[in-house]
Amino acid sequence: MAQPPTSRVNIIEHFGPHLAYAEGTRLDRGLTPDRLVQTHCCFCGQQCGIQLKVKDNEVIGFEPWEEFPFNQGMLCPKGVKRYLQGSHPDRLLSALKRDPSSPGGFHTLGYDEAIRQAAERIGQIQSQHGNDAFAVLSGASLTTEKTYLMGKFARVCLKTPYIDYNGRLCMVSAAAGNKKAFGIDRAANPWSDILGAGVVWISGANVAECAPITTNYVWQARENGAKIIVVDPRITPLARTCDLFLPIKPGRDVALFNGILHLMIEHDWLDHAFIEAHTVGFESLAESVRAWPPARTAEVTGIAERAIRKAAEWWGTAKTSFLLHARGIEHHSHGVQNVLGAINIVLASGRIGRENCGYATITGQANGQGGREHGQKCDQLPGARDLANPEHRAHVAKIWGVSPDELPQPGVDAYEIFRKIDRGEIRGLLSICFNPLVSLPDNNFVARMLDKLDFYVAIDFFLNDTAHRADLVLPGSLHEEDEGTVTQIEGRVIKINQAVTPPGEARQDWRIIQDLAVALGRPHGFTFAHPREIFEELRRASQGGIADYSGITWEKIEQQHGVFWPCPSEDHPGTPRLFEPGSHNPIAKGAGPFYFPDGRARFNVAEYTAPMEDVDAAYPVILTTGRVVSHFLSGTQTRRIGPLVDQYPEPRVEIHPQLAARLGLGDGEWTTVTSRRGEITVRAQVVKTIRPDTVFIPYHWAGPKSANQVTISAQDPISKIPEYKVCAVRLSKAAAPPEYATQLERQQ
């Protein structure tokens, strides 16, 4: 394979994004739907409950589902308009084969023939270059059943170690930090604990736009008397009315947490009894934060010393508290250290494992939680078991009916897969529910690597930007066309219900994977007739693991509006709050609340290092990236939904007036942002709500509007998360509007 089969403009003309608006039946008034299907939103990790209105196998609208406890009917604009992606003109109804002679660059082919060809090419690559020459990139928006199947498919059918998933770009730093400190990777509390917290600390989380429903929890806490502390380089909509705003310089969060702990120790705002009874490692940590007096903390973080002192006092003297963080502290080349810094101030306060006292990372993707627990992460097996651990391998191998030696050892992270393509070690790729050309940093490199592959097959329901370069595209299923479970932000396992059947030759993703296994001549273990059967196997595979789902049944989920894992037996109600005395803990077995054999949490020295690429004379401004409320991740879905595109049609670069004045840039002017890797030209949005040394661009767009042309592929050494939140750029007024502004539809 080489370049895309035809120009981007031609592909877009044929396969979209085109904008869908409500029309036809969907605009009929007083129409009675055939059914109301209770399910969940297909987008962010909060997984709001929603009822879809269905008529004649079409989703025609929604009705709020007020009984679902997490969101009680609340939805963000994405949830409201999600129903418009069903019956979308861009929907893939048959398989596609790369064909440069065809006007759109692809011709259709029969589903069975496409499966046969895909299996043939995979087989060729593996017999010529070894099993390890084929890799899988999977997704955290898939149901847990599908993610389980993907992990099993890679390891048992393809026998390759190379599978990783797009959760790698999302919250793996939190996962790694949580495991190091608590021995378990899950939000420690249900969100209801936010409501009674005396202080809510939010670091690096644009809650209002990325997790909008959480806003209500935070503001209800505020009504109940909580003080809200927000740490962010931008005044986000939630930060606007917080009680204390700390405008941190991107990439310096661990310095702030160390500085806070320094003050907590100095003023003895510590829970000595908790530290003594339930933790290890405080002494060396205390020693390490001696190096962080307020003056140095202020200098490094760019936050006024008095604000740091006030934050430490509020946090240190609170009776109850909740600390939330998200990608703002995790998307860094030292994201794990940032997370450890956050956990240290929680543990030192002793405010965890009881009512109204909590800690959590805000899950980004729909199934970011369940999607990483059951085996599609390069180093994990179902139940959050370790692929490198012989006992864990033996347990899962037995369920899978293979010998433990047959299971590959841990593979590499998603970005490293591309580096292996560069070195010629990986020659074939299957992707599902992952759009790396938009979502990975330094995506000019990713594009070159896709072009280098011998064979690339993508499974999707819209032709995403990465699939433009595929040899074969297999038409997968939309969220509402399949059923299964996902695990949302709080650790609550919930049920996705099917509303409609897949149109045309589109197939439910788990069927496609199984058809491939059959065509490869390796059907053993891939004969599930229904997602429920997959879930039953997953329950057994997770049994005894940390992420124990064995006591969860689909019926119980429906009865209880979700079941929090761990849930080790059918008569166990689930575990909403972790680390409570006496709660289920298969590792400590009664020794203490935390998931280590001695039951104690670990303090970890959180090392400060500057971001990989700091500003200098040539690239003097910090670029940080993030989301806007009406789009989701790489925009494969939301950039096709008309009303959401109208709400935020194109990326803009946010610049403080002081910086704009120095650069001679005016509001709305076309601005080129250049880094060492690439450049992007977007309109300036001049606002006082960002640090003057920092600019911000949202990342949901593809091609010339993609922010990841500029970002750096530096990664955290432990979690391998990319450093999306800091790179060095320079800005200049663009000589002319970019080509896309004149040639392409605005949503592209």
Next chain:
Amino acid sequence: MPVPADQYFFIDPNRCIGCESCVQACSECDTHKGHSMIHLEYANRRESPQTLPVVCMHCDSPTCAEVCPADAIKRTEDGVVQTARKPRCIACNNCVLACPFGVPKMNVRQELMMKCDMCYDRTSEGKRPMCATVCPSQALFFGTREEIERLRPRSRPINEFQFGFQTIHTKVRMMVPRETVATHIDVAEVLCHPDEGSDQEDAMLAAALCELPIVART
């Protein structure tokens, strides 16, 4: 069925996050499908992300109806002011110009004034309006006085507004903080001040540019 007498609509602009869920959901309501009757305004985006959702306040003596020469705008017994009646509305725009809250919109194609009717199809059946149900920050809230008192101890509802000499009472309540009003913050004002004693403006600039080497003007 009328809208239950104990149910009120409350707006709390201080909570609004500008997400436009309300705008998106309003166009899903059965009485005016495809058209949103609520709009969102930025106070001043350069200064702050403060936004304000604008819905009909359902005035007790609606100015829109008072200025309507065709008597097209009806207020129901339960106090909901409706979209203009199709056969009567002459699309004169009087209501659009007169409404002190800037609510009614002229649907030019249909030659009809359309406005928020508090989701009459829903509220008259005991459901909550679409916008208030979905609003993720509950800046829009529909419920009883007891509920709002329990949920918002820091603010209080008002429904009397003064426009010049005109005093208007509304069915919809606006929540205002009991104590402080949120102020706008400039990031530069809360940055590190390496030189805290010196002139504020200079310190701000120095702080803002503390690790910023010379940036070339283009």
